Amino acid sequence: MFIFSLRTIAASAILLGSVSIAGADVTLRGASMFDEDHSFTKTLREFERLVAEKYDGExxxxxxxxxxxxxxxxxxTYLNQGVAVDYTILAPSNMAVFSESIPLMDMPFLFRDLDHWNAVLGSDAFAPLEADLREAAGIVIVGYHGGGVRNLASAEPITNMEELADHRMRVMGAPIQAKTFDAVGAAPAAIAYNEVYNAIQTGVIAGFENEAASIQNLKFYEVAPHISLTQHTITVRPIVMSAAIYDKLPEDLQTAIMAAGAEAGAFGRALESGADGEILQEMADAGQIKIHAFEGREKMLELVQPVQDAYAAELGATELLENVRGM
Structure with a gap:
């Protein structure tokens, strides 16, 4: 058994130095952008509980x-380098800097509905993407969280394709995200997540897209109170570990982590998919948001499919995409 000891630079919250092995304990370091009430954090807490339960050591x-x-x-970056963060939950598009194929699992309009989403995540359909991520980024997927339905959130109502035209909106950094929303007529821009609130407030952008839990937790409704039900994405949010750390762990702990990740992922998916509509309604009842139906979703699907096909072909993942669509 191992203990990981790293020097801490408090000002930047970045840990430097190599892993040292001593003593009889393992300490793993995790990160969440959210508080204890967010489903990401609850899922990571369940992951911790399950690992401790399944592992015989301390x-x-x-x-x-x-x-x-x-x-x-x-x-x-930390996961890739094996510093500061050993485990967390990430949007696939945020890992595109190392693995250009991984955002395929997070493409808008990939899943027809929750049943389709559950079938895919319960299979090994994404195994080639997992292997690429490990090789290219040094990141190991141990389970799948997700289930939030992403909609448009904006300063002014967006209710149809005409109002969506040239809508200045933030998207995640993976190119497939910008290409998708460009195809439906919006004006997407990749902006850092922690800059979204101020960017809307100052008029740099007019909105963004996200799931209900994050809109509530980070109070985005204060600057983007109009929610348009585009329902363009059912989220896939891998529970991940740094391969640099994972590979140094004893085999029995690795086994416990993979089993715990699968179970914690199922826990998190049920939690988030079940709570999504409730959170939207809770914000609406509190007068924090106004929910709008969106006309033209079928047209959006029609416009987006060629973009998906071209992206998959570019990655050599046409068969993977067809397998997912066919489930």
Missing amino acids: IAFDLRLNGELGVESDYV
Whole structure:
């Protein structure tokens, strides 16, 4: 059994130095951008509980909340380098800097409905993407969280294709995200997540897209109170570990982590998919948001499919995409 000891630079919250092995304990370091009430954090807590339950040795967890260690793009770098963050939950598009194929699992309009989404995540359909991510980024997927339905959130109502035209909106950094919303007529821009609130407030952008839990948790409704039910994405949010750390762990702990990741992922998916509509309604009842139907979703699907096909072909993943669509 191992203990990981790293020097801490408090000002930047970045840990430097190599892993040292001593003593009889394991301490794993985690990160969440959110508080204890968010489904990401609840899922990571369940992951910790399950690992401790399944592992015969002694293990401790140091999970930092509320963005103390930065945002998801920072976590990706830390995981890749094997510093500061050992485990977290990430949007696939934020890992595109290392693995250009991984955002395929997070493409808008990939899943028909929750049943389709559950079938895909319960299979090995994404195994080639997992292997590429491990090789290219040094990041191991141990389970799948997700289930939030992403909609448009904007300063002014967006209710149809005409109003969507040239809508200045933030998207995640993976190119497929910008290409998708460009195809439906919007004006997408990749902006850091922690800059979205101010960017809307100052008029740099007019909105963004996200799931209900994050809109509520980070109070985005204060600047983007109009929710348009485009329902363009059912989220896939891998529970991940740094391969540099994972590979140094004893085999029985690795086995416990993979089993715990699968179970914690199922827990998190049920939690988030079940709560999504309730959170939207809770914000609406509180007068924080106004919910709008969106006319033209079928047209959006028609416009987006060629973009998906071209992206998959570019990655050599046409068969994977067809397998997912066919489930």
